Amino acid sequence: MTTIADVAKRAGVSVATVSRTLHHSAKVDPRTRERVLQAASELEYVASPTATSLASGRTRVIAVVAPMMSRWFFASILTAIEQSLREDDYHALLMVLEDQPTEGHSRLAPEMFAKRVDGIVWLNVPLSSQEEDLMRRLALPMVCVGAPIGETPTVMIDDRRAARAGVEHLLALGHRRIAFVGTAVESIAHMSTPAARGDAFREALIEAGLPVREDWVLDTDWTADAAAAMVEPILRGPDRPTAVLAASDEMAIGVVGAARRLGLRIPEDLSLVGIDDHTFAAALGLTTVRQDVPAQGRAATSLLLSAIEQGADHPPATRIELGTELIVRDTSAPPSS
Amino acid sequence: MTTIADVAKRAGVSVATVSRTLHHSAKVDPRTRERVLQAASELEYVASPTATSLASGRTRVIAVVAPMMSRWFFASILTAIEQSLREDDYHALLMVLEDQPTEGHSRLAPEMFAKRVDGIVWLNVPLSSQEEDLMRRLALPMVCVGAPIGETPTVMIDDRRAARAGVEHLLALGHRRIAFVGTAVESIAHMSTPAARGDAFREALIEAGLPVREDWVLDTDWTADAAAAMVEPILRGPDRPTAVLAASDEMAIGVVGAARRLGLRIPEDLSLVGIDDHTFAAALGLTTVRQDVPAQGRAATSLLLSAIEQGADHPPATRIELGTELIVRDTSAPPSS
DNA sequence: CTGAAAGCGCTTACAG
């Protein structure tokens, strides 16, 4: 393994000079510089990140904490975050926390983060109160995506507006019997997104002078399977909604499946609107409320990196909200009279 | 930041003793041990991974290289890999290489891996020849998943058998006019999976005494959108296939979309079989050939970690092939006469 | 502009 000393020897300079020319470009004689660069490239020298970290106190590694990867949102944003980190010469250390948070024991340990990463991107993973304590004691720069934790700076969409855009589209088409799939089941009740979207749904109905049938506001764990299972019963029989707003496109796909099994045609018998603009949305012709996930990823990393590089004194923006956009495709239409 | 010296002082021992009791448990007097543990816990001591790495020469970090996260297979396997690494006290450094490989310039740089990770899990990312060179010179323990690179140990399914299972199911149902979606478009031509599945498709038809219509073997980039776009033309008009085998469930979902637009009912007018058992497959009632992705992830990490821990002398298994299983749901049925 | 040296926080022979 070639080290900085090898380069120094070959270039006939001290290791300090090698270090300087390879970094700060601080005042190095052009000819010395040339020799060092030459030697480094001949030896195919790569500095040890580990030694650099120990000496500098910076790891240039960011932890990205996600609750799962199997959901489109998380996979997409992880991609965006990893790429924008790498552009800035940082690396992404991934941690997937699939278990649910429970009071009384922590899925988190200080060793996962302490002295290992310079900062954390937190992707909508709900925390128990003791886990929140632990994270606070770590005192690492952190940014949340999707939902805030305490006072932590957060990048997110306006969940209420997104949901309202969906309902209002259905109302405008003339629907009066609308169901909502996607308030939270017990296990994910800590997450704010389901509640925000559900509340907005109810509000929009009330403002339109319509009753809110709570039996048409369906709790799920936000998977396609669960959405299908929950929605099927209320889609049976004549007293059924003419439209469904799903809080995510993945759940909307579950509704597509349920409708198919029941022989309901979309949009003739049932209108359907999702939220996300999932990769499959276009192929399936799904009307949806689009969110720009890569933009959220980029915003999160730039927020975090500037907090890291400027030190904790510059208080970073506390909240960045990105817009959403209704995309009308084939799954929404006026109710058949 | 509390260091090993702080712990040593508080416990009244040397740092060497602290190090020993915290690791090898090698011969430490029980009472000394107790004092050290006590001191460490009182101080909430966490060893610096960076210093440990520098001193030990091991980082306990594994690079996971993926071509994209937006595909179900990659998101699923990444989850499995990250979790099994963490169980063994390793960490996953993620790198997403979305660009296509091109001769003449490398997306890879030695700094991404050298002295930074102890090994690499390579997820079906095609390499240009110079990139392959670079990886070889790095001489890091490596394992491939999904498709092999040169002689690198690989965990994968038998792609030919998986595809055959799909075709043979359709043949058994009585189909004679079967199309295949999922040979490779130019940009992913380096990947072996599309070719293997396509070849197996052709073989199965030939063995059944059927002609292979090459205009029904469709190149795509393996997205739902592309599959939909490619399949639509051949689904139009009376001279159309009665069944489609898609090389992935994601492409099968694209076919569902295309069929919907054309007013074709599944399975009455068109049978459809995918490969994967994607999260959405059950909700959509998709008949598919299931692969166990978490098992592949676990196999890959255990292969890699044992190569790392036993040193390069023990040549690891060169290939692990996991089985697949046909799952019949609602999208496949005998052709309507 | 450059070098000698201390220091980052560990691990690991080497003595005892």
Place this chain on the structure above:
DNA sequence: CTGAAAGCGCTTACAG
């Protein structure tokens, strides 16, 4: 069983 010391490969004041 335990300690003193060297060493891992860098960075960064401090002199010059």
